[in-house]
Amino acid sequence: MAAQPELLAPAGTPQAVIAAVRAGADAVYLGTRDFNARRGAENFDDEALKTAVGYCHARGVRVHITLNTLVSDAELPRALETLRHICALGADALILQDLGLAALCRACAPELPRHASTQMSVQTSDGIALLKKLGYCRAVLPRELTKSEIEHLRESTDLELEVFIHGAQCMCVSGQCYMSAMLGARSGNRGLCAQPCRLAFSAGAPGRHDLSLRDLSLMDRLQEIAALGVESFKIEGRMKRPEYVAAAVKAARNALNGDRDPELTAALEAVFSRSGFTSGYYDDRRGKEMFGIRRKEDVTAATGKVLSSLARIYDKETPRVPVEFFLSVCKDEPPSLAAKAAGKTVFAAADVLPEPARTKPLTEDALRERLQKCGGTPFYVSRTEIDLDDGLSLPASALNALRRDALEQLENALSSVKPINFTDAVNFADGKIVFNTPEMENAQCFTLSDMEKMSKTTPQTAETKPKFHVYVENDHQIPTDLSNVENLYLPLNFKENSVENVKNRVKCVGISLPRGIFGKTEAVKAALRRAKAHGIHTALCFTLDAVAIAQNCDMEIHTGFSMNVFNSASVSVLENLDVKSITLSPELTLAQLRQIRSHVPRGIFAYGRLPLMLTRNCPVANVKRCSDCKGQSDLTDRLGVKFPVRCNFGCSEVFNSRPIVLSDRLAEFSSMDFFALSFTTETQAEADAVLEAYRTGAKPSEPFTRGLYYRGVE
Secondary structure (H helix, E strand, O other), X not given: OOOOOEEEEEOOOHHHHHHHHHHOOOEEEEEEOOXXXXXXXXXXXXXXXXXXXXXXXXXXXXXXXXXXXXXXXXXXXXXHHHHHHHHHHOOOEEEEOOHHHHHHHHHHOOOOOEEEOHHHOOOOHHHHHHHHHOOOOEEEOOOOOOHHHHHHHHHHOOOEEEEEEEEOOOOOOOOOOOHHHHHHOOOHHHOOOOOHHHOOXXXXXXXXXXXXXXXXXXXXXXHHHHOOOOOEEEEOOOOOOHHHHHHHHHHHHHHHOOOOOHHHHHHHHHHOOOOOEEOOOOOOOXXXXXXXXXXXXXXXXXXXXXXXXXXHHHOOOOOOEEEEEEEEEOOOOOOEEEEEEOOEEEXXXXXXXXXXXXXXXXXXXXXXXXHOOOOOOOEEEEEEEEEEOOOEEOOHHHHHHHHHHHHHHHHHHHHOOOOOOOOOOEEEEOOEEEEOOOOHHHHHOOOOOOOOHHHOOOOOOOOOOOOEEEEEOOHHHOOOOOOOEEEEEEOOOOOHHHHHHHOOOOOEEXXXXXXXXXXXXXXXXXXXXXXXXXXXXXEEEOOHHHHHXXXXXXXXXXXOHHHOOOOHHHHHHHHHOOEEEEEOOOOOOHHHHHHOOXXXXXXXXXXXXXXXXXXXXXXXXXXXXXXXXXXXXXXXEOOXXXXXXXEEOOEEEEEOOOOEEOOOOHHHHOOOOEEEEEEOOOOHHHHHHHHHHHHHOOOOOOOOEOOOOOOOOO
């Protein structure tokens, strides 16, 4: 029989670690004070992290550390110092989002397993195969997958898979959300999402919450999911209190064991939910029943009585580590006890000698019964061997002290640090990243060792004509004047005559791949075959899934803004994947953009309504039929501001209310090789006007935003 999946619990505080372990978690995931996607949690400083790792390891529980945020060039040295400390404490795995940081972790700590965060948005078998090539051993899957899609991924890879089974779920696919960043400069990709989507965004009458989903719960389906062969079940909730963590872990453990506890399920819903729970994505039943908010009754349900009852789940130590005892009680020798667990053996000796028994001598059964009393420790006795001479007596207090001494030594031995080797494989100087060992190129799938090549291609100047990469949502938006346009990217469903009209007017005609692919990989591949039949051999890729699919279809690859390229190391990873141009993250500041080095052309999202969300559950469908909407609608926030919504290829995108405009600021971005202009709601005439403004440096005349290039994100 296959082993049960790992039960992975959240821990935002030291108290939550204890709650998770005592409730039955096999592993916990937690973050340091920096570089983790829940920076608003209490998290763990150096000393607290050391204590947490020791506590967990003494009880046979693994510790996964979250380094799952985007990291700038200036932050990379500090991130690797954090990694050095994590290695010194002997943590069990890293959870990573940033491609560059992950590659550097692989260089410096090759023995430490790397898990691809759900923030990497990987949702296809092609993408998971690419993760394996990049050195990851586990993929944390998106919450939006259906049962059949999870099953397909399991059948297509031997990479470990981790699935969310309980907790909050965002409206947006993880790693593809820019709403909090654009509206409040608090980035979800940097661990400080302000959750503006939980506010009123209405597709109909004012006051609706059409971007707020209910919390996920698959507690009734765990045995079914386990049968699929998934290796890890993940509970969300590092911002939640210990009682929630304990209740979720206990409920999951019961469910895996086939035990139903309606009272615990009700208590779990009471302690935190949004209008109850949903399993809509897993069941492939998306729709309005998946939406919910935190109601007044949801808040008041978590009474002190409920919390007190849940606290009892973890008020006592849980015996979870089997120990073997070897006891010797012999004449004229101090009694001794050897204790063995998890590969460690310790010895304890009494400070008294056994005496001849006056009435009732010791028996093996009596000694075995006393040794069983391990209460208050993480141990339970699995085996006992006793060497006992006849006719002896020993005070119960002496045997109890012997047992306590041995178990205390054993707990200390199991919690002792088992450091992981950290190699100074990279160093940082003058804003450049350099490998110290020549073999790193093959080991890491990328190299930054040639300092001369890092000098960057000739930047544009204020006098250089800017080069544009243009994306259009539909063929009717293709500008009439394509001067200065290097690359023109058509939609997946392009019209054949459009290719003939433009292929001799620009350097490169490409096809844009969707950010949300999920179970439609074959449809994307069919579209790429069609594109190649019409002379298109270039793909614009916004995710690792798209990169992998384009690679497998032998397309030239260029990457878009939502690859979340935040540093020079990430650039180098993509360079080694033979990417020909890279659009950098729209969350970078002008100063940060100038730091990033590249051997291939770099650009920025310079015009357009930045997609704030990619969602698999259309918010407009809550009030309109698709036949009425025809894939084009909008949401209205509590201030009356409208946000366009476009549906395509099974997903919806929510766009910013105003376009980014930099037409009069291009000279300040002269270190960039190209400027990406994205047309979504614009007509052809409006697209023509935008291009002309960017050619001439005209100031914007309509409402606009400068994005985050000047204000940055937290």
